[in-house]
Amino acid sequence: MTRESPTENEQPSRRLARELRGQITAGDLAPGDKLPSERALAAEHGVARNTAREAVRLLADEGLVTAEHGRGVFVRGKNRLMRFGQRRYARTLRRETGLSPYRAEVEAQGRTPRVECTSITRITPAPEIAERLGIDPEAETVVRRENWYYADEEPMQVGVTYSPWHIVEGTPVADSAKMGKGSLYARFEEQGYAITSIREEVTARMPTPSEVAGLAIPDGVPVLDVTHTGYDEHGRPFEVTVFVMRADFNALDYRMSVED
Amino acid sequence: MTRESPTENEQPSRRLARELRGQITAGDLAPGDKLPSERALAAEHGVARNTAREAVRLLADEGLVTAEHGRGVFVRGKNRLMRFGQRRYARTLRRETGLSPYRAEVEAQGRTPRVECTSITRITPAPEIAERLGIDPEAETVVRRENWYYADEEPMQVGVTYSPWHIVEGTPVADSAKMGKGSLYARFEEQGYAITSIREEVTARMPTPSEVAGLAIPDGVPVLDVTHTGYDEHGRPFEVTVFVMRADFNALDYRMSVED
DNA sequence: TAGTGGTCTAGACCACCAT
DNA sequence: TGGTGGTCTAGACCACTAT
Incomplete structure (x- = not known):
């Protein structure tokens, strides 16, 4: 599958990247290990x-290493994955644990979850949102609720929930103080x-600059972009x-x- | 959300990238337009x-532009998305159209689909595969079937199917000549x-070098990595x-x- | 303070593309 | 052929981290 043999006329940066990649995949450079400095x-x-810097950049783009300013370049470990599927919404999960699915998943990994609602506003929905909610964007406003999800204080996800005003008016969903x-x-x-x-x-897709900053995303790490629509028992979308x-x-x- | 105001002490490459990004999002540079050359x-x-090159690289990493060697740097258009879900496997789709779901989706977009089976081999499965198939990797081999999916001769996906030998032995699945x-x-x-x-x-994740080459993936474009398991009516995995x-x-x- | 990555300069040559 | 991006050199200064 992966061809790792030297090519003739191979460029110096590619050659160096290939050598380092080989040391990483062979385990000579283990996760957490520091690479020699760019100057070395x-x-x-x-x-x-x-x-040399270009070679390191190639590896960073592949997600194999991460550069840390002033410290060095380190081999990235395989990360524990948090897996979310439709069980995220199962009623039994909510009833049994009393936890949101995010908290349950993070605690199952022995990490400390935190969810923060950073803003609740009332806005005119974007067309894509209005279309999925089945409402007329010019006739009805929605409540926009932005949640940040952390594990051990490291930001993992952002979720922005939109719900028609007539559904959430006066409810805890539209008021963080009452969320419980x-x-x-x-x-x-x-x-x-x-x-x-x-x-x-x-x-x-690749993260936007503001997502890189907000989620502290290293180089070479894409984001999953999930647009979720929730329907009630009558098949009507409500969020x-x-x-x-x-x-x-x-x-x-x-x-x-x-x-x- | 996106902050696009100049910062003090902003680095020249970031400043130039921000200006170009602004021209792109404002529509002054439309999809397909050519940016001034790096020298210009x-x-x-x-x-x-x-x-200037670093500024262009920042935009390429965000997926906003694509550099074409010898031609120039061009604003990327919004691409038509092909959407695949569980309907991909619905029996009615197969019966009504006689088409594979991939072909149906691509034709629905007015493009020409092509699916090529590049190799069929019999191998010892990797642990992740054996685990999902519920077999002992040391006791049973699998058929590995590699399919490439094109739209207008542009490679879109690769799918590698693994199925236990005892299930596909002697069937068209294990023999490209008989696939029909x-x-x-x-x-x-x-x-x-x-x-x-x-x-x-x-x-x-970001593509590996061989995926970049095989799928002709531009800079700044990640790949979706989907591990699919198919179960029969008794809940037994078979592929x-x-x-x-x-x-x-x-x-x-x-x-x-x-x-x- | 010494060492690290981050950025920038001012050149050079090469590979690719269109004419 | 001239213009383009791709790569490389050999420096320089800055920002960050650890000691």
Whole structure:
């Protein structure tokens, strides 16, 4: 599969990257190990520092190493993945643990979860949101609720939930002071909107500069972009949540039957 | 959300990147437009060529532009997404159209699909595969079937299917000459394995060098990595397929009910 | 303070593309 | 052929980290 033999006329930066990659995959450089400094690599291999730097950049783009300013370049470990699927919304999970699915998943990994609602505003929905909520964006406003999800104080995900104003007006969903414990979906259920079916549209992309800053995303790590729509027992959509997750820490796990 | 105001002490490369990004998002530079050459950008903004180049690299990493050797740097258009979900496996789709779900999706977009099976081999499965197939990797071999998916001759996905030898021995699944038309799942069904439920584990990552080469993936485009397991009516797994898809052309669309 | 990565300069040559 | 991006050199200064 992966061809790792030297090519003729191979460029110095590629050659150096290939050598380092080999040491990483062979285990000579283990996760957490520090690579030689760019200056040392340059001297040892008889290239300019910028060339050694380019080699390191290639590895960073592949997600194999992470550079830390002033400290060095380190081999990235395999990260524990948090897996989220439709069980995220299961009622039994909420009833048995009293925990939101995010908290349950993080605690299961022995880490400390924290969820912070950073803003609740009332806005005119973007067309994509209004379309999924089945409302007229010019006639109805929505409540926009931004949640940040941390594990051991490291940011993992951002979720922005949109819900029609007429559904959440006066409820805890629209007022952080009244949210209480447990899942957002418990609050929806109390308002008569029990989540019964969902749609999840998944894609991946590189993070925007503000996402890099907000989620502290290292180089070479993409994000999963999940647009989730929740439907009640009558098939009516009542909330859309756009999740942005670090792809190196998060995965999705769906199990479903195949319809005829 | 996105902060695009100049910062004090902003670095020249970031400043130039921000200006170009602004022109792109404002529409002054439309999809398909060519950016000024690196040398022109450098001269116009009074920076070294390497600095202009760094600015372009930042935009490429965000997926906003693509550099084409010898031609120039171009603004990337929004790509049509092909959406795949559990309907991919629905029997009615196979029966009504006689097409594989991939072909159906691509034709629906007015493009020309092609699927090529590049290799069929019999191997000892990797532990992750054996685990999902519920077999002992030391006691049983699997058939490995590699399929490449194209749209207008542009590679979109690779899918590698693993199935226990005892299930596919002597069947068209293990012999490309006998495959015939239609979906692989039609062939499985003929062998008594009707796909009834599925599990899909989704994550995203940057492509490996060989994936970059094989799928012709531009800079700054991640891949979706989907491990799919197919189960028959008795809940027994009979095939695992690992899909690698360009994230800028592919999306996943799942609809499912939430269990109690 | 010494060592690290981050950025920048001002050149050079090469590989690719269109004309 | 001229213009483009791709790479490389050999320096320089800055920002961050650890001691």
